[in-house]
Each structure stands twice: as structure tokens, then as C-alpha cells.
Amino acid sequence: MNAIDTPAVHSGRIGxxxxxxxxxxxxxxxxxxxxxxxxxxxxxPELRDARPASMIDxxxxxxxxxxxxxxxxxxxxxxxxxxxxxxxxxxxxxxxxPRPVHWLLRAxxxxxxxxxxxxxxxxxxxxxxxxxxxxxxIGRAPVLALDNCLTARDLAADAxxxxxxxxxxxxxxxxxxxxxxxxxxxxxxxxxxxxxEFRVIEVxx
Ligand SMILES: [Zn+2]
Numbered sequence: 692m693n694a695i696d697t698p699a700v701h702s703g704r705i706g707x708x709x710x711x712x713x714x715x716x717x718x719x720x721x722x723x724x725x726x727x728x729x730x731x732x733x734x735x736p737e738l739r740d741a742r743p744a745s746m747i748d749x750x751x752x753x754x755x756x757x758x759x760x761x762x763x764x765x766x767x768x769x770x771x772x773x774x775x776x777x778x779x780x781x782x783x784x785x786x787x788x789p790r791p792v793h794w795l796l797r798a799x800x801x802x803x804x805x806x807x808x809x810x811x812x813x814x815x816x817x818x819x820x821x822x823x824x825x826x827x828x829i830g831r832a833p834v835l836a837l838d839n840c841l842t843a844r845d846l847a848a849d850a851x852x853x854x855x856x857x858x859x860x861x862x863x864x865x866x867x868x869x870x871x872x873x874x875x876x877x878x879x880x881x882x883x884x885x886x887x888e889f890r891v892i893e894v895x896x
Contacts (some may be wrong), residue, residue, distance in 0.1 A: 850882065
């Protein structure tokens, strides 16, 4: 992955993609007019044409997520955030990971490829996790974890709430390692767990 300047002290800022791709997901799922209507309903009509070029305050993304939850409900918001996460991973793979690295990761033995990919994700984690903390463990059942996850903090939910990250992680792993890999959030801070944990599983078909 290309280097992105890492601030010496983390200030709770993340890349603009989280918001840009959430708005894009709204457009895909509701059409341009529908997306504009949703953004107007949550009091953020200016996001319709938002193209922030620099880092954003992580709280803006968390607030957008909470606003969507309140307005659209859980199921619809999950669909939006899952699409936003997938779009974010596609953007990063297209713009930040050179093609030869794609080929290399896919050609390597899976565990090695996964380790290289997850190391790279760790180095850039602040761009999507903000003041949250990304870690991973590659065992028989690989697990990715987010401490103090942005989409789970200050939220109480019956089911894991971090569809954005689940979809983004799956986008990377299924595209760059093996298309049979799926990512499932199995523990979530919003459900009372100590942190959010995402299990990597392989589907047989
Ligand atoms: Zn979570």
C-alpha cells in the first residue's frame, strides 16, 4: 500500500472515504433523489455533494451512522453501511494498492498473503479506525479485532453493529486473498463485548 503520512499523535481523524462512500451507498440504494431526501431528513443536506479531500473528524462519521440508524432503522442502515464498507475497500484497492501487489497477495500461500495484507491494514488502520485500534490474529480461525470501534461506541444493539467494517474487511480478504473468504462480526462492543471481533471463514461454494 502506498504510504499515507501517519500523524505522530493520533487525533481522532479518519480518511474521508467513510463519509464519501456512505453517501455513495445511499445513492446506489435509494437513487440520487432518495439519497438527497435521506440526507435532508437527518439535517445533513450538504453531504449530498460532499467530497472532502482531507482527513475528517471521526465523530462526523459516527454521527452520520447514528443519524442513519435513527432515520432508516437498523436493517436498512446495515445495508447502507455494508455497501459503504465494500465501496471503501474497492477504492483503497484500486487507488492505494498497486496491481502487482494484488497479484502477489493472491499468488502467495494463504497464511502468508493474509499476514502481509493484515500487516498493511494495521499500518494504515488509523485512516479507518480513528482512535479505535485494529489488531488481528491468524490462527486456525483468523480473527480481526477493533477496540473502541467507531461504529459501536456509544451504541447499544442486539446484534453486532459494525457492518461497515465487516464489509470492508471482507472486500480486502475476498479480493486479495481468496474469493471464498467471508468476514462475520461475532462480538461487538455495542452488544456489551469488550471489543468488536470479526471472524474470517471460508465458504465452500
Ligand atoms: Zn462492532
